[in-house]
Amino acid sequence: MNYSISEENYIKAIYHLQGESGTVTTNALAEKLSTKAASVTDMMKKLSAKKLLNYKPYYGFTLSTEGKKVALFIIRRHRLWEFFLSQKLGFDWEEVHQLAEELEHVSNKVLIDRLDEFLGFPPFDPHGDPIPDSKGRIASRNNLPLSLLPKNKPGIVCQVTNQSAEMLELLKHKSIGIGTKLEVRKHFPFDQSLELKIKKQIVTISEQLAKNIFVTYDENAN
Amino acid sequence: MNYSISEENYIKAIYHLQGESGTVTTNALAEKLSTKAASVTDMMKKLSAKKLLNYKPYYGFTLSTEGKKVALFIIRRHRLWEFFLSQKLGFDWEEVHQLAEELEHVSNKVLIDRLDEFLGFPPFDPHGDPIPDSKGRIASRNNLPLSLLPKNKPGIVCQVTNQSAEMLELLKHKSIGIGTKLEVRKHFPFDQSLELKIKKQIVTISEQLAKNIFVTYDENAN
DNA sequence: TTTAAAATTTAGACAAATCTAAAAAATGAC
DNA sequence: GTCATTTTTTAGATTTGTCTAAATTTTAAA
Structure with a gap:
C-alpha cells in the first residue's frame, strides 16, 4: 500500500498517458519521465509484480484496476x-x-x-x-466550452485550456477564474463575441477567448 | 545547497544531540536514527566532505557553521x-x-x-x-516556568514540557495553549497553587501543572 | 602499564533506481 | 514474405544508503 517516490511518478505518468484505456509504450513513458527505455522496463517489471500493471513484454502496459486507484490518490x-x-x-x-x-x-x-x-x-x-474525492471518485461533469453554453443558463468556469501569460492577463482583467459563475446574455453572430453576466456586471469576450474557457453547466438548473 | 532526505535527517539529529556545542558520538547518533554505527560513519564522511561537519575520526563530530545553518532551515x-x-x-x-x-x-x-x-x-x-525565521534566526526568549513568573506580569505560554494525554486534557479544560496570554494573580504558599488571569477569567492551577508550563515574559513590559 | 571491553571504522555485500551497450522482438518498406 | 529499422528487453555497471562481520582505536579496570 506504500510506494516509493519513483514508483509513484511512474504510476502517475502512465495514468496521464493512457487516458481512456489506451496502451502506453516504453518509449513514450521514458520520454515523459525524462529517463531511458531500459529504466522503464525495469520499473514496469516491478510494478507488474505488485499487480499495478497489465504488462505484456514488447506490447506496452496499462494500469490495472488497483493501479488506477493508486494513480487517482496520487493525483x-x-x-x-x-x-x-x-x-x-x-x-x-x-x-x-x-x-x-x-x-x-x-x-x-x-x-x-x-x-x-x-x-x-x-x-x-x-x-x-x-480533484478525486477521498474515495478516489472524480466528479463527473458536464463540461463544455463557454462558446457553447446555452443563453441564460448559469455556468461555472472549471477549466482554461490555454495558459499563456497573455491569456491569464486577459482573464484577470475580466475577473474570470476557476469557479467564476457566469451566464451568456448575448451572442453576436457577426464575430461570435459574447456578452456575459458576471456578478451583476456585463462583460464582453471574443470568440477566441470563449473557446478556451470551459464551464460546468447543470441542464436542470434554473 | 540541496541535500537528500537521508542527509537532512542526519543533520537534524546531530543538531538536536549536540545542543549547545557538545560533541556527538557515533553510537548516540546511530541510536537516535535507529540505524547502525557503520552507517553513521559512512554518512559522516559524506557530510564531512560537504563541509557540514567538524569530524575527527574516533572523536565524534559537531556541525560546522554551515551545517548549523542547514539544520536551522530544516527545523x-x-x-x-x-x-x-x-x-x-x-x-x-x-x-x-x-x-x-x-x-x-x-x-x-x-x-x-x-x-x-x-x-x-x-x-x-x-x-x-x-521557529527559526527566514534568515535562520531563532527568537531569543525569556523563557521560564509559569511557577516563577512574577505576579501581575503578562506572560505568553510558549512551551509545555509534559505532553501526556492527561496533561493535554487538563490544559484544554483550562483553555491554556501555546500562545495563551496570562498573568499570575495570586500565589498560595500552602500548596504552591496559582490563580491566573486568562482572558478576563480567573483560573486556578496546581504547582505540578505550573512547573510544566513555560512562558515568555518581557521584563520591560507593563 | 598492560589488557579486556567498548566504541568506531573499514571491508565487503546488498537493494533500489538508474545508466550504457548489446541482444532480441516487432514493424513496415519493398 | 524478407530484411532493415525501430522498439523493447537483457546484461552488466554505477550511485546512494544501508547492513554484517572483522579490524582498529580508545577507554578504563586491575
Whole structure:
C-alpha cells in the first residue's frame, strides 16, 4: 500500500498517458519521465509484480484496476496541494504544478482528507482539472466550452485550456477564474463575441477567448 | 545547497544531540536514527566532505557553521508544518510531529516563506519550540516556568514540557495553549497553587501543572 | 602499564533506481 | 514474405544508503 517516490511518478505518468484505456509504450513513458527505455522496463517489471500493471513484454502496459486507484490518490494529493498553494499561499497557476510535484508524495491519508476539508472540498484544481474525492471518485461533469453554453443558463468556469501569460492577463482583467459563475446574455453572430453576466456586471469576450474557457453547466438548473 | 532526505535527517539529529556545542558520538547518533554505527560513519564522511561537519575520526563530530545553518532551515520547515497541521488542519499536538517529518523535506524556500506568512509568522510551534525565521534566526526568549513568573506580569505560554494525554486534557479544560496570554494573580504558599488571569477569567492551577508550563515574559513590559 | 571491553571504522555485500551497450522482438518498406 | 529499422528487453555497471562481520582505536579496570 506504500510506494516509493519513483514508483509513484511512474504510476502517475502512465495514468496521464493512457487516458481512456489506451496502451502506453516504453518509449513514450521514458520520454515523459525524462529517463531511458531500459529504466522503464525495469520499473514496469516491478510494478507488474505488485499487480499495478497489465504488462505484456514488447506490447506496452496499462494500469490495472488497483493501479488506477493508486494513480487517482496520487493525483488527488497533487491537485489538493495545487489548490492550497494557489488559494492559500497566493502562488500563480504556473508555479503550483512544480511545487505540488514534491508535496504529492507525502501520502498520509488522514492528512490529505483534512487538507481537503480545510480547503472546502474543492472539486477542481487551479488548472480546472477535477480533484478525486477521498474515495478516489472524480466528479463527473458536464463540461463544455463557454462558446457553447446555452443563453441564460448559469455556468461555472472549471477549466482554461490555454495558459499563456497573455491569456491569464486577459482573464484577470475580466475577473474570470476557476469557479467564476457566469451566464451568456448575448451572442453576436457577426464575430461570435459574447456578452456575459458576471456578478451583476456585463462583460464582453471574443470568440477566441470563449473557446478556451470551459464551464460546468447543470441542464436542470434554473 | 540541496541535500537528500537521508542527509537532512542526519543533520537534524546531530543538531538536536549536540545542543549547545557538545560533541556527538557515533553510537548516540546511530541510536537516535535507529540505524547502525557503520552507517553513521559512512554518512559522516559524506557530510564531512560537504563541509557540514567538524569530524575527527574516533572523536565524534559537531556541525560546522554551515551545517548549523542547514539544520536551522530544516527545523524551520518542520516546525512551520507542525504549526500548520495543528492550527489549520486541527491535528493534535502528538500527531503533528510524525506528519511534519515527511513535509519538512519539501525544501523550496519561497514555499516555506509563503507558508510562514500565511501562518502569521508564528514564533513557536505547537510544542512551544521556537521557529527559526527566514534568515535562520531563532527568537531569543525569556523563557521560564509559569511557577516563577512574577505576579501581575503578562506572560505568553510558549512551551509545555509534559505532553501526556492527561496533561493535554487538563490544559484544554483550562483553555491554556501555546500562545495563551496570562498573568499570575495570586500565589498560595500552602500548596504552591496559582490563580491566573486568562482572558478576563480567573483560573486556578496546581504547582505540578505550573512547573510544566513555560512562558515568555518581557521584563520591560507593563 | 598492560589488557579486556567498548566504541568506531573499514571491508565487503546488498537493494533500489538508474545508466550504457548489446541482444532480441516487432514493424513496415519493398 | 524478407530484411532493415525501430522498439523493447537483457546484461552488466554505477550511485546512494544501508547492513554484517572483522579490524582498529580508545577507554578504563586491575
